[in-house]
Amino acid sequence: MKQLGKLLQVMLLSVWAVLAGTGTGSADTLADIKSRGTLRVGMADSTPSQSKDPNSNEWEGFNVDMAKNLAEQLGVKLEIVDASWSTLIPGLLAGQYDIAMCDMFATPKRAQTVAFTTPYMNLGFSWVVRADFPGEDAAALDDPAIRIANLSGSAMGDIIRKLAPRAQVKDVASDNVFSPHLEVASGRADATLSDHYNNTQFLKRNPSVKARILGGDKQFQQTPMAYAVRPDDQPFLNMLNSWIIYNQTTGFSEELRHKWYGF
CATH class of the missing domain: 3.40.190.10 (Periplasmic binding protein-like II)
Structure with missing residues (x-):
């Protein structure tokens, strides 16, 4: 009985460790970004929101400028990770990047898998x-x-x-x-x-x-269109929501919308 009790205790401690490290707690992506010195952003092509210039092979568009601004606010470098629309969310959940910044519609179905920021635009x-x-x-x-x-x-x-x-x-x-x-x-x-x-x-x-x-x-x-983060990223999500609202109230988002969308 004592051996069984010890075995159960070890099993419970193991389960607790897994849950504490990966699932039920809150990820600290914001701290990871600061420690790494790089903001990793996943993007899938969609002109003029975000696309690659065929001549320079560099990303450009509304969300690229937003990503640059976010990296600047965080005091880190920006790294854009190429993705496709079919791999965008799986790549985010797999930790290939910190945030998906695309003209992505925040639907209830997607919200069951990822956490969405406050909308940055409606279409x-x-x-x-x-x-x-x-x-x-x-x-x-x-x-x-x-x-x-x-x-x-x-x-x-x-x-x-x-x-x-x-x-x-x-x-x-x-x-x-x-x-x-x-x-x-x-x-x-x-x-x-x-x-x-x-x-x-x-x-x-x-x-x-x-x-x-x-x-x-x-x-x-x-x-609504919004950015997506992993569902346990509450501290990062809180920061992003404040950043989006700040850019809306200062007119920065509107300025970029006129620049890239023309309305």
Whole structure:
């Protein structure tokens, strides 16, 4: 009995050590960043929020400037870690970077896996359809004959399946956020869903494509965009929320929005 008691005690101590070190406590990412002297930021390509300049191969965009400002506020160097939309959250949870800074929609489904900061911006959605698509109502998309392209790993998939449950969803694995749009432009898909800004930018840059926004300039479901950290990162999350609110009240975020988004 004594040996059994000792064994149970050792087992309980082992479990406690694991929980204290990895799961139930609060991570000290902020202290790790300070000690390391580097802020590691995960990014996935999405112009103009964050993308690589093809000439310099350097990251640029709204969230790149925000990341530079965050590193400056922390007094450390900035290191941007390349990711894709499908690997962005897994990479964060695996500790490959301290924070994911992208134009990521803070959805309830994602919030079950990561912790989101307070929103830094809100954007609405719209549909891009073939130029000859019959109708101006999204209800026409809910048809088994309709093919809707979706970027794998994005939040659009769940929304598409909710709004058009009978349609065929064609998931596209790519680092190019406009890959689903190209599926529509080439006739391989009938429609795609994205934030309204991306849709207008795609059509503006490709005026000859045979595609259009459904319902003209109509957008719906304003959704918050936020940065993501690991779910046990409360001290880091508190600091980030204060930083975002500070940049909003000082006008820094608005200045960057005008610079990169034009509104």
